[in-house]
Amino acid sequence: MISREETLALWKAQEATVRARLAAPGIATLAQLKERSGIEFLQDIWEGKLPSLLIGDTLDFVPVEGEPGRIVFQGTPGRKHYNTLGSVHGGYFCTLLDSALGSAVHSMLPKGSGYTTLELKVNLIRALTEKTGPVRAIGKVIQVGKQVGISEASIVDVDGKIYAHATTTCLIFPLP
Template sequence: MNPTTNREETLRQWQAREAEVRAKLAAPGVASMDDLKAGNGMDFLQRIWDGELPSVPIGETMDFIPVEGEPGRIVFQGTPGKQHYNPLGSVHGGYFCTLLDSAVGCAVHSVLPQGMGYTTLELKVNLIRALTEKTGPVRAEGKVIQVGNRIGIAEGRIVDADGKIYAHATTTCLVFPLP
């Protein structure tokens, strides 16, 4: 199979998955602390993805959604457009950072036991190449490296449908009991 056919098939799969997830998401909002405490981290994320809890407002603002997830690995997908551009004519670094912060942070969240929360302490992002409106959909995959009682570490990358990498990130998260 030639590379163009592979890309087209990957794009069809990605677009179909995005449509499937978007059809289930609830309107944006903020879940309650009781909802957050009701189960473990993966349970909470799954309830958002199943439309039982409000979808995340930043996802609507930046136009990206979660498309895959399992404990320790979370994938978000978005399509950069001109609304994400900086004055230089490419996608602003904040788009990269927000997409990656969501992926790596949720990867950490996905392995937390019931009653525990997290917050990002540090996010380091390496922008490898520019995103533009012509890039098409991209995915940010976050994977846990280690999560302990106080600290969680994860890494992530943004790739296009060809598997070309656009950015890499690492995060350190503070893990704490929910109030």
């Protein structure tokens, strides 16, 4: 079994590798989105061929792993993410989870399809603080059909402790 220290080192190295590849944050064009399947679009972001996520830049998280139906984002919560109560704001949890959930659904879409979140259900299980260290939101598809996609995600630390769990329902539609 891999130790906590080894897992932490692996996570940090993987994040550094991804960050070195990412292009500057921005917005891809509709044409760039339409000409790729969902997984191709996401892979082109990870490989620096398309702009990286603006919200990831704002909240300091990046995608670190991905395959069709499973996407993982990683970030390290800090004081800049705190609410007035002295822990990480619920919006950080929700945004990290929504990114993993939506991207998991997106990874299953064919060329010419888009999605939007219809419903997001989040359970905050325990507080995140600057002492937590890196966390991962692991998004997994439950079902993707022609009009609806459903996925689930959890936020975990290097020890596998769960901090939050979420589910989403996404509307799938043809891009204009």
